[in-house]
Amino acid sequence: MTAAELLISVMWLGLTAYVLLAGADFGGGCWDLLAGGTRRGAAQRALIEESIGPVWEANHVWLIFVIVLCWTGFPGAFAAVASTMYIPLTLAALGIIARGAAFAFRKATTELVFRRAYGAAFALSSVLTPFFLGTVAGGIASGRVPPGIASGGIVRSWLNPTSLLGGALAVALAAYLAAVYLCQDARRAGSTALAEAFRRRALATAVVTGVLAACGIAILHADAPVLFHGLTGRGLPVVVVSALAGLASLVLLLLRHYLATRVTAAIAVAALLWGWAVAQYPLVLLPDLTIEAAAATPEVLRVTLVVTAVGAVLLVPSLVWLFALFQRPRSAAGERAAQHPGGR
Amino acid sequence: MSSSWCLAAAASPADLVAARTQMGFSLGWHIVIACFGVGMPAITVLAEWRAIRTGDGVHELLAHRWAKAMGVLFAVGAVSGTILSFEMGVLWPGLMETYGQVIGLPFTLEGFAFFIEAIFVGIYLYSWDRLSPRAHLLTGLPVCVAGVASAFFVVTANAWMNQPRGFDLDNGTLIQVSPWAAMFNPATPPQTVHMVLAAFMVTGFGMAAVYAVGLLRGRRDRYHRVGFLLPFTVAAVVTPVQIGVGDWAAKFLATNQPVKLAAIEGVRQTGTHVPLHLGGVYQDGELRYALEIPSGLSILAHWDPAALIHGLAEVPPDQRPPVNVVHWAFQVMVVIGFGLLLLGLWLLLAWWRRHREPPRSRLFWYACVLAGIAAPVAVEAGWITTEVGRQPWIVWGHLRTADAVTPVPNLSVGLAVVVVVYAVLTAATVYVLRRLARAPQEADARPEPVRP
Numbered sequence: 140m141t142a143a144e145l146l147i148s149v150m151w152l153g154l155t156a157y158v159l160l161a162g163a164d165f166g167g168g169c170w171d172l173l174a175g176g177t178r179r180g181a182a183q184r185a186l187i188e189e190s191i192g193p194v195w196e197a198n199h200v201w202l203i204f205v206i207v208l209c210w211t212g213f214p215g216a217f218a219a220v221a222s223t224m225y226i227p228l229t230l231a232a233l234g235i236i237a238r239g240a241a242f243a244f245r246k247a248t249t250e251l252v253f254r255r256a257y258g259a260a261f262a263l264s265s266v267l268t269p270f271f272l273g274t275v276a277g278g279i280a281s282g283r284v285p286p287g288i289a290s291g292g293i294v295r296s297w298l299n300p301t302s303l304l305g306g307a308l309a310v311a312l313a314a315y316l317a318a319v320y321l322c323q324d325a326r327r328a329g330s331t332a333l334a335e336a337f338r339r340r341a342l343a344t345a346v347v348t349g350v351l352a353a354c355g356i357a358i359l360h361a362d363a364p365v366l367f368h369g370l371t372g373r374g375l376p377v378v379v380v381s382a383l384a385g386l387a388s389l390v391l392l393l394l395r396h397y398l399a400t401r402v403t404a405a406i407a408v409a410a411l412l413w414g415w416a417v418a419q420y421p422l423v424l425l426p427d428l429t430i431e432a433a434a435a436t437p438e439v440l441r442v443t444l445v446v447t448a449v450g451a452v453l454l455v456p457s458l459v460w461l462f463a464l465f466q467r468p469r470s471a472a473g474e475r476a477a478q479h480p481g482g483r
Numbered sequence: 484m485s486s487s488w489c490l491a492a493a494a495s496p497a498d499l500v501a502a503r504t505q506m507g508f509s510l511g512w513h514i515v516i517a518c519f520g521v522g523m524p525a526i527t528v529l530a531e532w533r534a535i536r537t538g539d540g541v542h543e544l545l546a547h548r549w550a551k552a553m554g555v556l557f558a559v560g561a562v563s564g565t566i567l568s569f570e571m572g573v574l575w576p577g578l579m580e581t582y583g584q585v586i587g588l589p590f591t592l593e594g595f596a597f598f599i600e601a602i603f604v605g606i607y608l609y610s611w612d613r614l615s616p617r618a619h620l621l622t623g624l625p626v627c628v629a630g631v632a633s634a635f636f637v638v639t640a641n642a643w644m645n646q647p648r649g650f651d652l653d654n655g656t657l658i659q660v661s662p663w664a665a666m667f668n669p670a671t672p673p674q675t676v677h678m679v680l681a682a683f684m685v686t687g688f689g690m691a692a693v694y695a696v697g698l699l700r701g702r703r704d705r706y707h708r709v710g711f712l713l714p715f716t717v718a719a720v721v722t723p724v725q726i727g728v729g730d731w732a733a734k735f736l737a738t739n740q741p742v743k744l745a746a747i748e749g750v751r752q753t754g755t756h757v758p759l760h761l762g763g764v765y766q767d768g769e770l771r772y773a774l775e776i777p778s779g780l781s782i783l784a785h786w787d788p789a790a791l792i793h794g795l796a797e798v799p800p801d802q803r804p805p806v807n808v809v810h811w812a813f814q815v816m817v818v819i820g821f822g823l824l825l826l827g828l829w830l831l832l833a834w835w836r837r838h839r840e841p842p843r844s845r846l847f848w849y850a851c852v853l854a855g856i857a858a859p860v861a862v863e864a865g866w867i868t869t870e871v872g873r874q875p876w877i878v879w880g881h882l883r884t885a886d887a888v889t890p891v892p893n894l895s896v897g898l899a900v901v902v903v904v905y906a907v908l909t910a911a912t913v914y915v916l917r918r919l920a921r922a923p924q925e926a927d928a929r930p931e932p933v934r935p
Contacts, residue, residue, distance in 0.1 A: 193610075196558065197602045207594050208587075214582075217580075218579045222889045225889065225891045228569050232566040233901070235565050235566070237904070253914075288577060288889065438660055439587060443591055453595065461605055465605075
């Protein structure tokens with residue numbers, strides 16, 4: 140494996156983490172949108188807020204990480220994508236602002252009117268942001284972002300069948316992951332009713348996503364032949380893994396094995412991303428920009444890989460602690476602290 | 484790549500203005516919030532540390548409330564910073580296509596710092612009832628360190644735009660890059676130190692202003708007193724150091740980026756015994772109506788009245804920045820800096836003469852409220868000085884801003900949308916922070932109630 144291939148793999152790992160973690164946070168926003176009236180949806184919204192609250196900012200950083208690795212390791216491809224995708228990327232950035240700010244504002248607000256307004260902004264932007272990011276992915280995958288600054292059509296690069304498929308899939312996958320993760324969160328919080336509610340949602344979105352993926356085969360055949368041939372050729376084993384993991388999740392959900400479902404659902408979604416990568420290898424941008432041709436100078440690749448490896452030593456234990464801390468019940472020491480704040 | 488250069492040059496002047504305005508607007512907005520991300524964790528952790536050490540309820544209450552505000556500001560800062568990384572490519576693809584890899588290292592490092600900051604902010608804000616007090620205090624330390632580190636890394640990239648180093652070009656194509664040399668360019672030390680200290684000043688004066696308002700309204704209890712004194716002291720201690728660092732930054736310009744210094748001072752002709760100009764308007768190649776201090780600039784820049792100062796005339800007219808904007812932005816920053824210094828001295832004097840009591844004069848408290856606004860204004864002014872003072876270059880001496888902008892048309896539409904979103908965001912942020920500041924003190928006497 141060359142340095143450039145290693146770096147783009149690290150970048151893709153980062154993207155996988157973003158989709159699996161931040162994707163679920165966006166999905167939580169989708170369910171917030173569909174939770175119903177203020178009173179009826181209160182319990183669901185509280186669970187979503189508690190699950191997302193401590194982790195969404197850290198999950199969001201994966202996107203920054205991917206963007207920065209992209210412009211460092213593959214600056215020409217980054218400039219091509221960013222300039223051609225001016226419209227959906229600007230809209231996604233504004234969606235990210237609305238989602239994060241509204242979520243934080245709602246938490247800090249008590250008046251119902253404002254909580255509703257912030258909640259609506261949070262939920263709507265949670266649907267729109269993954270949609271626009273999905274259209275960008277669809278545009279790249281269907282070869283509508285040629286190398287060069289703003290060389291692709293600034294509208295048709297992201298308003299086309301594959302992009303719309305990408306947008307719809309992104310929203311569906313986000314909602315699916317969130318529903319699956321929330322089943323276990325609800326069970327841990329001791330609410331069977333909520334767990335059942337999210338189980339139904341997880342099952343429904345699993346079916347919707349499956350149907351979308353099936354339609355997607357036809358769309359890609361007509362609209363993105365290169366990707367289609369990659370997915371049905373070299374990428375086929377990965378696609379099969381995704382499908383099997385999806386089916387396994389369905390069975391595990393029916394059996395209410397929520398923790399195991401988390402793993403299989405994550406594998407199903409991650410395998411879709413890696414299937415795309417395998418199908419498109421060794422091209423970064425269609426028609427002919429290869430990983431090696433797009434890569435930065437060797438010294439930049441070397442330094443970036445070393446820095447990333449060192450950074451991971453700090454990052455991984457911190458991340459593990461973050462998730463472990465909020466996935467377990469409050470500790471005895473914490474309970475004492477809550478009763479006697481300030482350590483007196 | 485050559486075809487893309489032709490395209491990049493095809494942006495209309497109106498689109499260039501729109502792109503610069505959007506970048507300046509979103510960056511200018513983020514820079515103030517980011518200052519709180521750098522300074523507020525340290526001041527909050529300081530209050531929490533004193534609460535644990537002394538068992539003092541007021542410090543504990545303040546730590547809790549500052550943590551809440553910090554949570555809101557961190558969220559807003561995280562997302563308003565994200566759009567900047569999008570805009571780097573969306574608006575300035577000509578910069579990123581060639582130089583993205585040269586400035587990639589500090590941004591990669593910043594990514595990790597931001598990760599650590601976000602992870603521990605999450606832990607710090609949500610684990611009051613999950614960790615022991617001492618462990619909770621310790622989780623605040625990575626937030627403080629990562630906040631300062633983030634600011635350092637990002638500003639090294641900006642410093643590189645002023646002092647581009649660490650790459651070799653052959654016909655516009657990069658042939659060799661030394662990322663560490665690019666990151667540790669000559670402008671890195673003065674610029675990063677200046678920005679980090681500015682962040683502590685914005686945070687300290689900004690937080691103190693909230694309690695100065697309360698004190699002016701007659702709430703002279705210990706809560707308001709401590710809430711004012713702790714952040715104000717941090718900012719007031721930093722201020723004289725910052726003025727020294729500012730002098731260092733200006734001397735740096737005299738040797739390394741003389742065109743910017745010439746624009747700051749409106750110096751047209753190279754010469755010795757160059758006077759320092761206060762105020763004035765730059766017209767037809769000279770500063771008019773300005774107060775002149777003979778040989779002042781030569782002395783300030785080189786400690787020598789006979790020192791040579793390079794004038795704008797040394798570069799062709801199309802390589803000179805707009806003098807009036809740069810000159811006035813710099814003056815505003817310096818005036819505010821010295822005003823804040825005097826304010827700190829006023830408190831020090833009263834503290835000594837009135838036996839550990841702040842000044843009685845209402846004028847002092849009004850000035851402290853004003854300082855909370857003036858400090859971010861000074862940051863904006865300083866930032867305008869360094870950014871506009873580099874024009875017409877985006878990468879000084881190598882790439883013009885006009886050649887880096889995207890050729891995509893109708894950028895003013897995007898600008899309008901961004902301005903509307905930020906107007907709403909500003910109003911909501913101010914409203915939420917005011918609500919947090921006004922909530923009754925009892926509401927926060929205990930950590931957040933544990934949800935069943």
